[in-house]
Amino acid sequence: MPKLNAAQASELARHFLSLAQSIGDYRYRNWKKLAKKDNQQLGDFQWSVLNCGEDMLANSTTLVMDDVKNSLAKIEDLTVKVESTLAGLSKIQTIINCAAAIVILGGAVMSKNPNSIAGAIEALEEAVS
């Protein structure tokens, strides 16, 4: 027997709701005519139908997962790409800072001042880290 899909399960649940309403309406209309035992049995059946319908709705939602597996994988993969692009664009500031530190180091080397060179190397290390 083929398995129900999400839409069919949801549709079936709504039929269960209508069925439970019809049973209820019959019971309330004929409350005095029905034997206590019959009324009790009908009542239990009405509540079972309501419970089954609610289970069916939860089941329908779980079945949605079968339909969206591919789309979920695609959107999650794409989100990783977006995050990677973001990381790449954020790195540019680090590159600018590194370039500036290299220029300063070049100037310090040309000045032949050991203190300036040491300071520039420290600044470059900071920019790279």
Place this chain on the structure above:
Amino acid sequence: MSKVFFRRHHFVASLMAGLLFVSCADLAHIHHYALISENEMGRVIGAGYDFRQACLDRCQLNAMRSFDVQRGDQCDCKQFDEADQVTRKIERSVRKYFAGLKDLSADELTNYKIDPIADALKEGQFGHVTIEKKQVDAYSSIARVLLKATTDAYRRNKIKEYITQANAPLQDLMSKLSFILRNNLATEIDFRKESLYAYYSELKQSRNLSDYEKGKAVGDYLTGVNEASRAKTRILNYAEAVEKMAAAHDEMYKNRDKLTEQAFRSLLSEYINHVEEIMDAVNDLHN
């Protein structure tokens, strides 16, 4: 000589103007759309009514009907918890995509600080080269414009590429989310209302209740139905907001080659306003 000078400066001025134009990525409307969508998806997750709640409500009513009291957990909600997990999985994935789109379209992303370069390029004599202060300023300005133009163009292309790739799976996920909210979760509330009706109708027929108790039962029934109706309205509003967000993304996809045009910006703003209006209505229902 002056003609050459004029031409050169005219060229530089045109280039700068062109670059400045290109550098105005004008992705604010996309950023706003993604920001609203990310926030509102978060509110769907925290809607206050889910399948587990439906299970607990049902369990309580069943127990009340049969006067059944058990020690420990009385309600088996495994199936309902699984339904919530599926719903949240879709919501979270879509929300993360919107968060990425929001960050990628944020203007500050490419507002790089060029000051370290300008500070490094000091005026002075460097071998045969003399660098003046106004040249340092000019170089850093050009660098800023060039960098902004290049990165913004890259960003625009990437956004276009991602919107194109995301649209089909996103439409699928959003339509399924709307299906879950509209067809399943909202219908759980119809079941809740019917169960309340059945429970209180049985009570009403009981000969063991006094008139006062029957009146009290009617009051309890009306309170329960009213709460359920409000929860259903909230869920249907969420579904409508999800549908509007999906429609707006589809418009972005269809207009992906004119994302910065005024007509498209107005269209997208309309969608955003609709989503905000719907979610304001949801907020009012919470109060």
